[in-house]
Amino acid sequence: MNSMNRIKRIVKITLFLILLFSGLGFFLSLWIIVPAPTFSLLPLAVGAPEISPWLLVGNMIAALLALSQYQHPLARVALVASLVGLLLSSLPLSQLSATHQAVTLTMQRNLDVDSWNQPHPTLSFRTQPFQLIDGFRGIPLTSVRHDSGIVFAEVENERLTLDIYRPSTRGRYPTVIVIYGGAWQNGNPSLDADFNRYMAAQGYTMIAIDYRHAPRYQFPSQILDVQTAMQFIQRHATAYEVDLNRMAVLGRSAGAQLAMLLAYQPDTTPLRAVVNYYGPVDLAAGYRNPPVPDPINTRAILDAFLGGSPEQVPDQYTLASPIHFIKPNLPPTLLVYGSRDHVVEAKYGRQLRDCLQASGNTAVLLEIPWAEHAFDAVFSGVSNQLVLYHTERFLAWALR
Secondary structure, eight states, rough: OOOHHHHHHHHHHHHHHEEEEEEHHHHHHHTTTOOOOGGGHHHHHHHHHHHHHHHHHHHHHHHHHHHHTTSHHHHHHHHHHHHHHHHHHTTHHHHHHHHHHHHHHHHHHTTOOSSOOOOSSSSSOOOOOOOHHHHHHHHOOOOOOOEEEEEEEETTTTTEEEEEEOOOOOEEEEEEEEEOOOOSSOOOTTTTTHHHHHHHTTOOOOEEOOOOOOSOOOHHHHHHHHHHHHHHHHHHTTTTTEEEEEEEEEEHHHHHHHHHHHHHHHOOOOSSSSEEOOOOOHHHHHHSSSSSSSSOHHHHHHHHHHOOOTTTOHHHHHHHGGGGOOOOOOEEEEEEEETSSSSSSSHHHHHHHHHHHTTOEEEEEEETTTTTTGGGGTTTSHHHHHHHHHHHHHHHHHTO
16 A cells, blocks of 8 residues: 555656646747746746757657656646647747848848858858757857956046957957947946957957946937047057957947947947947837837836937937938948847838938848847857857958
């Protein structure tokens, strides 16, 4: 009798673990297609597609475990959940090849590149748009020189700093200015350190810059700080191993809006390229038509940044919107957006591409069908591997 009770107890525990494992895999996989209704749930919607290889393996194991206990009704429920999770977690990888091929053709056509495999004779690039092993172990990072907390300005008792990442040996390198995101309210230059380290190892001076935050400091404080940082970098170009003739700017989200303003406005430092990761383009349109759902409360963010609504401060919205500064002879622009972005919708990236091209500028859009906002927070994720593959080639072409 005791042995029978032990067997029943083991069966119950086994079924509980199978249900738990299957349910967890199903729950996490669901966020690959379900948008986050609140800010607290946004990390799930951002991260789930990026760790889909892990979810794929987990759902597969859960399905096999459930199948081993198929005679029990609860195990059959777990099996269904695991199979649905398996289907959902396969979506990003199933779309990867077609997305990569479409972007490659667009790059070749717009940038007049015959072969996109090696657009630079001395730089070494990732050989594949996605490497499964890197999705599990992480993208390898090599040693680079890193200096942090360099003060470039002090404004109203706010110390503004920058971080510099350089190759391991001294030289004079093409340079990328990096501007972080955070709804103009949060962040610091130490964000996205893995990206900066990776690119520095590829042969770039990477300079991540700071700016003052809303709501205490409203626009145009942020773009003035970015311009001040550029002036500081120019003055110290030799010490920081910056090639002033080969400079680009890259921004994420709010930082991308600042990057575009920096590059598109007159009387700024000549830049050879702009890389816009999911940046706001037309702020008045974003206010009037926020995404649904709207996990960050877009209108509140813009109110804090610009000091009111488009009806209250129309000039602020005009001056802060890159779409209003489109003209001929702008630097080539790479636009990166996720089709599932519920913070800055991909339609604004398409709008900016069309406006740039209509004005005779070079603009390439990389739209990722499965990706949410800030997808590259998972540096070795599916989306960022694909984007990194094309970003490093775009920069090599632009700064050649």
